[in-house]
Every structure is written in structure tokens, then in C-alpha cells.
Amino acid sequence: MPLMVNVHEAKTHFSRLLEQAHAGQEIILARAGKPYARLMPLAPAIGTRQAGRLDGKVGDAFFEPLPEDQLSAWENS
Numbered sequence: 001m002p003l004m005v006n007v008h009e010a011k012t013h014f015s016r017l018l019e020q021a022h023a024g025q026e027i028i029l030a031r032a033g034k035p036y037a038r039l040m041p042l043a044p045a046i047g048t049r050q051a052g053r054l055d056g057k058v059g060d061a062f063f064e065p066l067p068e069d070q071l072s073a074w075e076n077s
Contacts, residue, residue: 006029
């Protein structure tokens with residue numbers, strides 16, 4: 001069950017509320033007793049990216065200018 005906290009209390013105890021949210025507690029921030037916003041943990045990252053993890057190299061032709069017809073197709077699209 002979510003914890004409801006008034007905005008003034010949330011300002012005073014923000015670090016504690018962040019720790020609770022990180023631990024899995026859903027916190028509802030309220031203004032004048034009415035729900036206003038939700039503080040909840042982020043979903044875990046699906047995967048991590050790592051530069052250079054795939055084999056392969058780019059040849060010198062990759063850095064050559066595009067032919068005029070291909071260049072104009074990219075610029076006019």
C-alpha cells in the first residue's frame with residue numbers, strides 16, 4: 001500500500017523518502033490532502049551497453065565522401 005505524504009513533509013524528509021522509494025515503497029505526494037505526484041523506484045535497467053564489445057572493423061571506404069546521387073538523396077529527404 002502506498003504511503004501518502006504531504007508536500008511540506010516531503011521537503012523536510014526528502015532523503016529518507018528517496019531511500020524508501022529505492023527500497024520499493026511507493027510514495028504519494030499530496031497537496032492539501034489530495035494526491036499530486038508519485039515517488040516510486042525506477043525499473044531496473046534491461047541491459048548495459050558496452051562500447052567495442054562486437055568484433056569487426058570499419059574499412060577506409062566508410063570514411064570516403066558519398067557519391068553525389070546518394071548525398072543529394074539524403075539531403076533532399
